[in-house]
Amino acid sequence: MNKKATGFYESFDRKDGSRTTTYCAGCGHGIVQKLIAEAIADMELQDDTVFISPVGCAAFCYYYFDCGNVAAPHGRASAVATGISRSIPGKVVIAYQGDGDLGAIGFNNAFQAANRGDGFACFFINNSLYAMTGGQMAPTTVAGQKTTTTPYGRDVSRDGYPLRVCEVFAQLEAPTYIARVSVADTKRIMQAKKAVRRAIEIQRDGKGFAFVEVLSPCPTNWRMDSIESARYCTDVMEKTFPLGCYRDRSSEAEIIQPRKATTTLRDLLGSSTVVESVVDASFPTIGMKFSGFGGQGVLSLGLVIAEAAGRAGRFVSWFPSYGPEQRGGAASCSVVMSGQEIGSPTVDAPDILVAMNQPSLERFAPNVRSGGAVIYDPSIPVEFKPPTGVRMLPFPAIEVAKNAGVPKAVNTAFLGALSAHDLLPIDDDHLLSALADSFAAKPHLVEKNIEVFKAARQTVWEDKVEMGR
Amino acid sequence: MRKFIRGNEAVIIGALSAGCEAYYGYPITPASEIAHAAAEYFPVLGKEFLQAECETGAINMIYGAASTGKLVMTASSGPGISLMQEGLSYLAGSQLPAVIVNVMRTGPGLGNIGPEQADYNQAVKGGGHGNYRNIVLAPASVQEMCDLTIRAFELAFQYRNPAIVLADAVLGQMMESLHIPDKVMESPCTDSWAVRGDSCTRNNLITSIYLDPDRHEQHNQMLQDKYENMQKEASAMTYRIKDAEIILTGYGSSARIARSAVDALREEGIRAGLFRPITLSPFPIQQLNSAAMGRNVLVVEMSNGQYRNDILLHLERAKDTKVELINRMGGNLVRVDDVITAARNIVGVKA
Incomplete structure (x- = not known):
């Protein structure tokens, strides 16, 4: 008398209430699934297990397995298992996949999960073809094997060679267990x-990725009877896919530990002195553009000003050039500050332009609004007629920064000049605190930059005195 | 607390404030700072962060993690979001809540990394196979990058449906002052459907397969009823519309540009107003009609008119009502001045 298999539902109510499966006579799926279900039941893990059904003949594993069930998209059972196992550490997660599912469309997901040592057992059913869809070639189809898409036999010179997944995975460091078995x-x-139980024990013990490939007969698509197909499995498939244990580190594998919080979001975000913006109808909307070469500190200059405006309770936005643009060549950013909610964060026609190199001067200066100002280093040759009503303010930022002993602080020199020209309606206190905080990671530069800022301011003031203003 | 912060980082602050527990994603400009912030914050807060091998992997990890009832998210841009469409269809079909942030860049194909809004149809109309809909929220500020990410989680769990935060490169890259939410949302109860590997959820099943056509039709109909029911979540905001003779409309960063144009038009005596949808799916049909019915409309967007087509679909209008489009593509922003000129032309004012 056959012993009733454990680990399955009493009756398959998600199917039709019977206790018959969807599998053909002589198919290996039923045997493999019985081995898995019994192992789960024997180890008393049914409450702790999530079983992931693939797409293909085994799509309806959830008709049978009496545990939590998830049905994955084609090829993605391993990726789904990664998501599940990392969400419920300590639980038993099982991905069950066919050879098209895992070997072809989903290979990278399974391979990468193996390489990460993700905590799930992956059962890989190798019947050498796509069964559900009508017997097409799989990555595991053996050389010369006829399938519906290799009607003349698999031609390895054009279709490639049968994919030995165990051997590939055995090249990886992370997997705890890799074995190839047969149910012929x-x-x-x-x-x-034994292999099935070992893989599930590893999950019970939280010891990482376990992979079991099973050579499994498919009499229907092989067009053989049960006995012939069992023989084909042993006599033909095993020549390409040798059985054996390719890896067993279950005794020394470390237990996957769940992540633990070591801080709080508040601590991560640190402190900030940005205050709530206040509506102030008397404060105009000012659009500023900062531009130059990448590496000149164009973006951080805009950022310091925006941060300072935020601390002063103004509405403010900062929008950078980004991506490859910021890694070479040109860099620019737009800052809009206002006494009311800001519309467009981009600046088509700036009120103030800081141009740190010639291309940016040529590109942006013609768009500066009448009544606006352009500040630039006089070492840049000016080869265009400034738009009417625009003040051109040459400022020797490169020289000022160099003389202060911090040649890189050209942007800070421009900041001082903007302040001295009264172009920034923000208190110097806010500018200086924002400037200092921008060097939080390099505190030794704070004092030096403040010196540059002050030197720049002095230069503008002296210049104004000289000009008799 | 307030902090001056980048839109992409605000997404993660919103996610953490919603109680998000896992992030799976693949880097792509201009969305990568979302992954950077998640990588910085999630693990040290005891949460899961994983850089997936590809977007297909990421969305299926989301599918798995969402199956356990956890709050999970991913973020990407154009090409990456396209790769996730099968997964979005599965999430919708299996009724799994998850938040997907799309910081839109240009297309089709590789395009470039500049801002565009050309993934509107993909997000709002479905994008993957089958009769499904996403919840789609359209932030227009750094604050909303945070707040609408929280809202996306709320709606995703309320309706057990994927929710997309449809941002664009401008919103992702720009910085503004963000009010950090004061508290973390309570985790929703998911015992009735999640699969967590415990006795409470042992009988639960996550699937989208129904072999029997009648049963599957029933499932489809249930989804349609759910989408119908979601309509009450539609929301929008208006600005200076009370006496408006022309309504400018756009979502995301285009709405910001339109807002600047509204102020400038008002200054020259043209009574302009702004209608800005906050939910794109469900579309704020009633709000649109109460704001714009009987008035001329100028649509501002960075696409070939995908959002404009929904205005045409949903706005009840007379034969002589104008619905016009001012748009840019390819990574160009619409210029405020061009919006102003287009609006003047509609109301018949010469500059």
């Missing part, structure tokens, strides 16, 4: 049973 005869089934 009783002796092999007993070996398969």
